[in-house]
Amino acid sequence: MGKPITPMKPRVSQYGVAPEFVTKRMAEYPEMTSVMLKDLFADTPEVIYPSEKGLDAVREAAEKALANVDMSMIKPGDSVNVCASHHGFTLLGGEPYALLLKTVRDIIAERTGTDNIRLRAGVGLRFRETEEYIKAFGLDKHYKGRAKGVAPVDEGIPIETEIGTLYGIKAIYDADWIVHVHNSDVREVHFHRQVDRAVKPFGMSYARIETRSTYHQNLGPRAANFTARAIFGSEFVQNKFAFAAFLDMSPAGVVGVDADNDLLALNDRLTVNGCKYYGKIITLFGEIDECIAGLDFPCPVPYVFAAGVIYCNFAGANVDLFDLDNPLPPYTWYTEAFYGKNGRPLVGDVPVVNPAIKMVVHNYAWGGYPSAFFSSHVPTIVVGREQADLINRDPQNIEYVKHSVIADDLDSAMEFAYKTAKTDKVIIFDGAVGGLNVSESLAQLLIEKAPQVNKRVDVELMPKWLKQRGIDPATVK
């Protein structure tokens, strides 16, 4: 246990309150401490970032990984779209991903002689979010004015796939070649279930609304990510796809950069690493018996991070999200859809939202993602009238504050939470790097439970998870 880790700074964004309204962070309380991932799990991988070398380590790793990639198909004068997604910018402050995007551009220009290289950055449900990142990280300048954010409501293009017609965003594909620059952070395991995770943006941030709706409404909770595979496997995309470059992530930071002309080979490598690196911490979160959860990070409610795990996966940590024998996570859109008018599930397969979460203190988290499910299932206190007003104006969250109480400030929210939730265990989703900020009482529980979780994942769960994904555990080191 150590001093709390500095939380990720609030960000200026149209989707959250202005940083000046975030007057106090949850990690500032004297009862808070931090636990490092290395102290929980000895096999936590070494990271290149954050490290003493700083961002240079990311550039070096990117250059090394890209050296092995074939770019000979790109001829001088060819147009290239470097495709990015908002998610990468939410990792470790966003600089490592922005630098990877800059390095990819530099190396394509140097090796192929073309200068017609554009950045096309897709989004989740906040249509100007990557526009904000493009400006904040100087990507427009680096891409010589050819950088733009694209949204799923922009002009589309039909793509013929093995299962029928799906639709992509036209601006993603309006070049001779596309380069897929992403990261291996597991993040939405409740959606993709760590199946073809590396391919997901083809069915999501690069896709039109028709395709994204197919993913979340037409296919089902364990077939959903096939939408992405179907698009990626189409002749149309295969004819344009040049290569992929990924930040290889662990909950502790950037492990390296992986690049390949074969996205599916890269996907297999990342599937194993994702199960291993994230499987342990998510399983450990499932051991928490009771707590107050603090949301304190510049992202929408489900996407705030603690130890590399997003809050909505903590809301589902009472179920093994990697185990494909479990049809529905406690939170995913199919699950949300299956609650009837009386507030009870329509079928018995719907697991309850993690009962360990006794109360949520929403100190700082954005709108721009339908989040009423969370405030209607877990008692929630929103800190600050400005924040509540902002959420009430958000078309995706008309009902969120209705299910919450509002506190004037963090002190009164915490006082109320301790009294009402009757627990002194607190977990803070504030993006602390290398570990997580928690109350001392919760730190003790995590340290106590980690060894048996470690063993269970290595011996019992990892082999099962890999087999379910068609990977022979014997081939994995």
Added chain:
Amino acid sequence: MRLVNMLAQVDAEKCTGCKTCVKVCPTLAIQIVDRKAVIDSEKCRSCNNCQQRCPVYAITMVKREKPFKVYVDPATEDRTKIDELCAKAKFNPEQIICYCTETRAEEIAAAILKGYDTPEKISLHTGVRTGCKVECIQPVLRLLEAAGITPERPDGWQWYGRTPTVWDIPEDVKAKYSKRGFYFDNDIELLNKVAQTKKSGKEDN
């Protein structure tokens, strides 16, 4: 149910008449008049699409003085017909098909029975497709198809077409990928079970 509490407002000085907003508005509330965008406040459902896509930031969202709700009450239409439409589209009538507005399949079925025969009219009267603007187009198209309606596409980017469902996936495709972690048949089983289960019984409110 959708509470409409905001309204899009155009700054005519900034507007270039590019029509982007017209092409993304889910309720067709925008027209170009004398090369400027004009918003019909009666039809705006405060979805933010135009404000989020205008290339010159000419649109702002302002608070409505009189917020109102849009909702089609399923109790006002024939229950058997609602249930039949939902079953044909493979939805449970109580299944939520729009997460932002908590709209259930039965409300869309009722809207269709009232004669709202395009996604645009359905959005105007129920508020679906005016929250995230992304996830609920397929259920709307599936329910229209179940009613035998092929809506005409508006002259914009509002939507392109109905896409495949898990029931449409060819057997050879399933066989090729099911060992890689895609559980197609199990998902079909689950979705069928949801669609066929009886309602929770709570009265409409």
